[in-house]
Amino acid sequence: MNVDLLPHMFALAAAYGLALPIGWNREKEERSAGIRTFPLVALASCGLIQATERLTADDPEAMARIIEGLITGMGFIGGGAILRLKDSVRGTATAASLWVTGAIGVAAGVGSFDVALVLSATTVMTLWLLTPLKKLTNADPKDE
Template sequence: MFEQFLGPDHFDIMPHLVAIGLAYLLAFPIGWNREKSERSAGLRTFPLVAVASCGFIQAAESMTADTPEAMARIVEGLITGMGFIGGGAILRLKDSVKGTATAASLWITGAIGAAVGLGSLDVAIMLSVITVATLWIMAPLKHFGHLEQEDGSDEVRKEK
């Protein structure tokens, strides 16, 4: 049935399954950190963002194989879309801004998925490692900074 619709050589699920699985695994620790910190986006959101970004790239591969400019437009759309989603995670309160680390994490998770989809596994792994290290290692160091709120929340105070 699929052969008639797609042709004999077009239905190969394994490479896509491996790539999407890897995107999921690389995003999982980021989601775990945000979930553990009780942020607005967490364990479900981050792997889904990576999988979606990877999926968009892989779904467009056959259409953009001969035109790198077309793939560049797909990547540009992902960058813009991730910025839009991240912007929704940022809350402006009376005298502070909250959610910037979650927004940045969403954006980089989209980059991880895109890197996996494009076959740049080394870039995807490094982005994941750097993000996880930043979120986990820098959190305790934040207590020593001047931006720490009395309630321990992840907020940045506005300059007056």
């Protein structure tokens, strides 16, 4: 049995690290998922890809099915973050962020670190830079 931890550790650490700023943002915004959840989602997604790579090495369709299952699972987890209130729906950004975080883990797991980095950076920029804009557009004129 050949054990080569270094490549796996690098991919797992990259997935964890790239998800951390997303979790930090959600934690600061006091959302249902935060600083612990997001890195764990990326870590699990990456780990599942890496754990099955020997099984799927000669069968790209098998890897595609595993990725498909992860994408579906992320949809279920994200669905749990969405709350429907009387007049509004909350948690859609957190749900979308969880889905992207799963994709970050998958990208790191298959060695597409450039894709994982772009997904993370784009998500962080969207959450941080567009939040003030969202608050402006949702401002109630009666409150001013």
